[in-house]
Amino acid sequence: MSKQQEQRGEHTSMKMTMRLGPRSYDIILKRGSLGRLGQLADLMNRRVLVVTDDGVPAQWPDAVLAQCTRGYKLVLPAGEATKCFSQLEKICRTLLENGFTRADAVVAVGGGVVGDLAGFAAAVYMRGIAFINCPTTTLSQVDSSIGGKTAIDLAGAKNAVGAFHQPELVVIDPDTLSTLPPRHFANGLAEAVKAGLLGDEKLFALFEEGDAAGHIEEILTRALAVKKAVVEQDERDTGARACLNFGHTLGHAVESASDMGLLHGECVGLGMLPMITDKTLRRRAAAVLKDLGLPVKVRYDGAAVQGFLAHDKKLGSGDKLTVVRVAEAGSYYLEQLPLEAVQAMVGSGIG
Ligand SMILES: NC(=O)c1ccc[n+]([C@@H]2O[C@H](COP(=O)([O-])OP(=O)(O)OC[C@H]3O[C@@H](n4cnc5c(N)ncnc54)[C@H](O)[C@@H]3O)[C@@H](O)[C@H]2O)c1
Structure with missing residues (x-):
């Protein structure tokens, strides 16, 4: 966002860069950007696993999937309990069974639960593959999608097992908030x-x-x-x-x-x-x-x-x-x- 845009109060679309040396990445905020993710990231020349949960309306992950040439979708149960070893294993098995290598990518489409879990899977699978985060809750759009913290819970301890794994790109589509229940919005x-x-x-x-x-x-x-x-x-x-x-x-x-x-x-x-x-x-x-x-x-x-x-x-x-x-x-x-x-x-x- 330019200084002039900021002064005019224009915030309809925004691109900022998280400056972390070799781990730098862009954060893009734009209405409709999920449907145009392929213009922002390579979804054509690599395998892509779209990870989501069953509380996220299918239209959001499917908008991404439709742009992939070798796309796969994994829908996990919604809720904090999904941030666990068995769901982590499920993601890693899906990646392995479909021949994913370090040249491929994981895309999270969902709230902080999906982002934390899919990000952690991307951090550990083959010692780290590319991760794109497309947050769809206000919490994940303002907070959890940027910063590189990924994790699962263990024995009731939140985020007990995790890794720092910066995403390749964060794409925030405010249109996704149209389906978010008001309590989660607030x-x-x-x-x-x-x-x-x-x-x-x-x-x-x-x-x-x-x-x-x-x-x-x-x-x-x-x-x-x-x-x-x-x-x-x-x-x-x-x-x-x-x-x-x-x-x-x-x-x-x-x-x-x-x-x-x-x-x-x-x-x-x-x-x-x-x-x-x-x-x-x-x-x-x-x-x-x-x-x-x-x-x-x-x-x-x-x-x-x-x-x-x-x-x-x-x-x-x-x-x-x-x-x-x-x-x-x-x-x-x-x-x-x-x-x-x-x-x-x-x-x-x-x-
Ligand atoms: N990594 C970090 O830095 C960081 C920071 C803060 C929080 N977190 C983690 O974030 C998690 C909480 O994230 P959350 O509040 O997004 O919860 P969440 O991921 O559980 O999402 C809340 C609910 O909204 C549903 N949902 C998601 N997007 C939707 C949409 N567009 N329309 C309708 N329903 C939708 C989900 O299915 C879920 O039922 C916690 O696990 C927390 O530990 C991580």
């Missing part, structure tokens, strides 16, 4: 609100205007730009990428310790609120989340959430947790807090 936007609070005041202001669906391209573009800048500084998550955990420390504890059936983005939204140090901004952020249809009040078993925090994998020596705090929209700071201080924020609910 769920992913919590990560975009997070991006605004962390690094783009204008993005946060855009949410305050309301009508997120009407501004979806600009929201996706701005949120992606925030994450891209962070990933470029810290590809393998050893430093700067920690800021992306804003809202995740408490959010993850609430998500894991409660059985309220809340989605990930919903918990991240809730988890951000106590980490905003300025009262007025906290109220504004709560109003934005509420307007999106995301929960802003929740009651839970405080002891269970506190117990989960005590097992947070980010707990450093001396029982301190590094949390991400925001005092004004568009900037953040890291704070090391004793575990008890974070536990004290938990109480018996948020909001």
Whole structure:
């Protein structure tokens, strides 16, 4: 996107490049781009396995499949449980049985579950083959499709087994969101609100205007730009990428310790609120989340959430947790807090 386009507020299509040296790739956002993927990537001169799940309307993976000369499609069961060894094996077997080599490619068409799993299969099959990510949920379009993190879960531990495997290309078609259930649409936007609070005041202001669906391209573009800048500084998550955990420390504890059936983005939204140090901004952020249809009040078993925090994998020596705090929209700071201080924020609910 050019500076002039940005100033004019034009975000109908966008191309940015994730600059990671030899692992650099383009991120393309354009309505209808799934149906034109063959113009953006080679689907003719190699085998292509399109991986999707049975919650994704067939029209989206089939739009890609129709452009492949040697295309195969694998439809997995929808849901987090699919991020497991047996489904990973299924993908790898399909690749092997159909003669895929390192000259071929895997294309994910779906949400974060499909992207994480298919990306991991592409990372390990024959020690790594090309991966193209076509995310179809707001969560995967603003967050999980870029950054190269791929993984499956193990024994209840999320993303316990995985690899960094950068895609060859990310193609985001906002048209795919037309079939996404409203709850999932809002769920992913919590990560975009997070991006605004962390690094783009204008993005946060855009949410305050309301009508997120009407501004979806600009929201996706701005949120992606925030994450891209962070990933470029810290590809393998050893430093700067920690800021992306804003809202995740408490959010993850609430998500894991409660059985309220809340989605990930919903918990991240809730988890951000106590980490905003300025009262007025906290109220504004709560109003934005509420307007999106995301929960802003929740009651839970405080002891269970506190117990989960005590097992947070980010707990450093001396029982301190590094949390991400925001005092004004568009900037953040890291704070090391004793575990008890974070536990004290938990109480018996948020909001
Ligand atoms: N790799 C990363 O950096 C990263 C970051 C954040 C989250 N994640 C992972 O992302 C996953 C969550 O992703 P998600 O929220 O996209 O969930 P998801 O992939 O489970 O998708 C949610 C539901 O929407 C359906 N769906 C997908 N696209 C659709 C469409 N266009 N129309 C109708 N239905 C559609 C799916 O079938 C599924 O039922 C988690 O496993 C999480 O760990 C990864």
